[in-house]
Amino acid sequence: MTRAVISNIETDIESLKVLYEDKEIKNFSESRIAFWNGGKGTILNSNVPNNDKIKIRPEEGYQILGAKLLFAINKSNNYRIHFKDGEVEIDFDHIDYQEGCSIQIFHTGKTSWSLIVTGSIVGAGKIEHAKHIPFPKRRHKAVWISVLIFLLSSISGLLIVGIKDIEAVQKALSISAVISFLSYTFLPSIITYWYTQSKKTSFILGVQDDDEILKAPDFPPTGRVRERNKDAEPIW
Numbered sequence: 001m002t003r004a005v006i007s008n009i010e011t012d013i014e015s016l017k018v019l020y021e022d023k024e025i026k027n028f029s030e031s032r033i034a035f036w037n038g039g040k041g042t043i044l045n046s047n048v049p050n051n052d053k054i055k056i057r058p059e060e061g062y063q064i065l066g067a068k069l070l071f072a073i074n075k076s077n078n079y080r081i082h083f084k085d086g087e088v089e090i091d092f093d094h095i096d097y098q099e100g101c102s103i104q105i106f107h108t109g110k111t112s113w114s115l116i117v118t119g120s121i122v123g124a125g126k127i128e129h130a131k132h133i134p135f136p137k138r139r140h141k142a143v144w145i146s147v148l149i150f151l152l153s154s155i156s157g158l159l160i161v162g163i164k165d166i167e168a169v170q171k172a173l174s175i176s177a178v179i180s181f182l183s184y185t186f187l188p189s190i191i192t193y194w195y196t197q198s199k200k201t202s203f204i205l206g207v208q209d210d211d212e213i214l215k216a217p218d219f220p221p222t223g224r225v226r227e228r229n230k231d232a233e234p235i236w
């Protein structure tokens with residue numbers, strides 16, 4: 001979750017400068033990154049390869065200015081945030097299932113796309129971004145599942161009653177239509193529930209994504225998912 005504080009400072013006044021400590025900047029943003037274990041197994045410090053540490057890096061053309069630990073669900077995880085050479089390294093003793101921390105990053109980018117999270121865990125592979133399912137996509141998924149339910153229930157209903165009795169066929173199709181309509185009505189809510197369950201830890205850590213109001217479509221209102229763009233403007 002990123003908040004742009006200062007954007008695109010351009011001035012003709014020679015003596016006017018915006019500084020962070022001793023660095024002149026044109027953009028200043030605060031990002032909060034939720035980092036947690038979504039797998040069932042415990043992650044140990046020894047599970048992180050020395051040549052692929054968990055790091056937060058800036059996209060080309062931007063700088064990370066500072067970083068600190070904001071909150072940890074379990075303090076015994078002993079998170080350490082190291083900021084050096086313009087990168088932030090995340091270190092810890094262990095992380096159990098659904099444990100994690102939130103990290104505050106100050107940088108010269110404009111949006112969350114100005115930062116990259118890298119690293120890997122032995123036995124689990126590369127660090128992944130938590131899945132984001134925009135509401136329009138949930139609705140589209142519900143449509144196709146409902147159509148599939150209608151076809152399957154219609155075929156099974158016709159196999160049971162046969163196709164010689166018109167009234168029985170009509171009844172079977174009507175029941176199938178009601179079942180698929182109910183599916184279409186409730187499936188988005190079910191998909192949303194499972195989505196919020198998978199994101200629950202990030203909500204606890206105080207970091208929500210663009211779908212903060214879960215029933216609202218993504219912006220722009222067309223429902224299309226935005227592509228990653230490191231130079232995107234903070235206001236849509």
